[in-house]
Amino acid sequence: MLADLLDGHDYLADEGLSTAAYLALRMGRPLFLEGEAGVGKTELAKTLSAVLDAPLIRLQCYEGLDAAQALYDWDFARQLLHLKAAEVAGVTDAAALEGEIYDRRFLVARPLLRALETQPSVLLVDEIDRADDEFEAFLLEVLSDFTISIPELGTIRAQTPPVVVVTSNRTREVHDALKRRCLYHWLEHPGFDREVAILLRRLPGCTERLAADVAEAAARMRRADLVKPPGIAETLDWAAALLTLGATRLDPGLAAASLGALLKYREDQEAVRAEWNGRHA
């Protein structure tokens, strides 16, 4: 079962996520993972790549990401050089030149094209909410039939479509047409037991007591009204920091000293410190 395979690579997926990943593989559909920052969306793609023994090709999205950065680009410097050489050799026939210039060897493959040309591969389209809607439109085109058409060259088709994981932190609503192509999964913060299990698995040397203390503190912070509640990525960092400081359980002094690994807003740190002081007083 897929959950066991993921588990073998230290990724503890719950029932929903392992079903989602299983269906994505079997149906050849992209997996659209949404959830707050630090719940393990990107990590799943990395683990899938390890499980399938397929290279991970990552496309980090940002505002203004365009086809030249995501699909392909022409190597203009080499093209111009080639034109110059042709000129010296006395070739001036425009049709012949065009055929030579727009050749695969002058094409620079960007992540989406690279993923179609690499078999097998896992394509991670990370934080799609950061890109704009124009990017969504051509991503949709690529994901609907796993082809890229290059006007000068023709259509490039993936023989085996890559496994695609699209992640979003939901800072913006992604267009429904794209979501409809995908399997949609909303990832939650892990429950107490799972978080303890993840801490123990990922951090050799972590005592059960420390893992339980950290998971309980993190769960309480997620219920509090914080600017940025900690995700599993932050609890792992925090527990690692505590371990480095030699903690075997959550000691108030060490916890306060290492709080910066968990909470990245001053307001949040102050709120949590105030709550701790209140409880210890």
Added chain:
Amino acid sequence: MPDAGSTARAMAEVMAGFARTLRAAGVPADHHREQSFLEALARLDAGSERDVYWAGRLTMCASPDDVPRYDRCFAAYFGGRRPHPGRAGMTVTIIRAIASPYGSGEPETGGETTALPATASEAEVLRHRDVAHLTEAERREVHRLLALLRGERERRSSRRFRPSHRGVLDGRRTVREAVRRGGDPARLRLRAHRDRPRRVVMVVDVSGSMTPYADTLLRFAHALVRTEPRATEVFSAGTRLTRITAELRHRDPDTAMRACSAAIPDWSGGTRLGEELKALLRLPDPRGATVVIASDGWERGSADLLGAQMARLSRVAHRVIWVNPHKGDPAYRPLTAGMRAALPYVTDFVAGHSLAAFEQLAALLGGARADA
């Protein structure tokens, strides 16, 4: 689980019924998703409640808000216990329609005699009149002029390129041009960054003390949405934050106003602006935007909280403009605790009581600087 799923056809019918239930509850279970659902079920165990639950949830839902709706439908349709605990929190705005007559609380002038301004100078006087003290006819005229207002935006550079006469080398077009000319790259083509309108996020206080102005402010917001529909978000703020951009998309101002009045659940109550800005800051909207807060600063909640949220807002937003209708009065001093807590974080503090003041505000959003 119903036993009817013995044949694929019967199962498809059962699942189509489930999809209809989902659609009725607002989950986007369209035909395409229904097909995906059946496809997913074929790869799982259609006799297992858990597998049916996940196959449906993964294919039918499109946002975290859909998940609790899906859970309720699943429980109701398949009659079993709810297989997954519902999510807590997350929902930010609850839009509830109540039948509040638009503009209630306004003193109705019965026997109306005042005529519309007939001359240019009268029109000029009307431009500067406080909208709280207009006759019905004058108000209609101001509304008509507001509907003509253009809400242009300051431009900001986008990361995308367009062909240009100055800028950096555009390799693709240069090579194409060279090939066309038989290989001589003599003419370089250039490209430069495109620009886009800067987004405006407007928060309109609809609490009791703002009643005389809320209507005009919403009409101003309507002008903003109409001019730049993709670069404007509007919220109403009373005791809770409500997104009303969709309501304001109606082309006709009066229709838009009626839609707003139905959508805003907390007309003429108190204001807890601190709490509402906190809710706003949880949304992606204010980041990098020009944020316009239209309020008189009569804060019912804690002024400290309002100050803290304004501080955060000023770090997240491009610019924070506070519109206070009372600022039009020369004798006005910002003395309320809420206003005093907010002012240090405000880029521009402007009036919003007359047509002229709104025109100035529109110019400000178009990139003009306020005269101090």
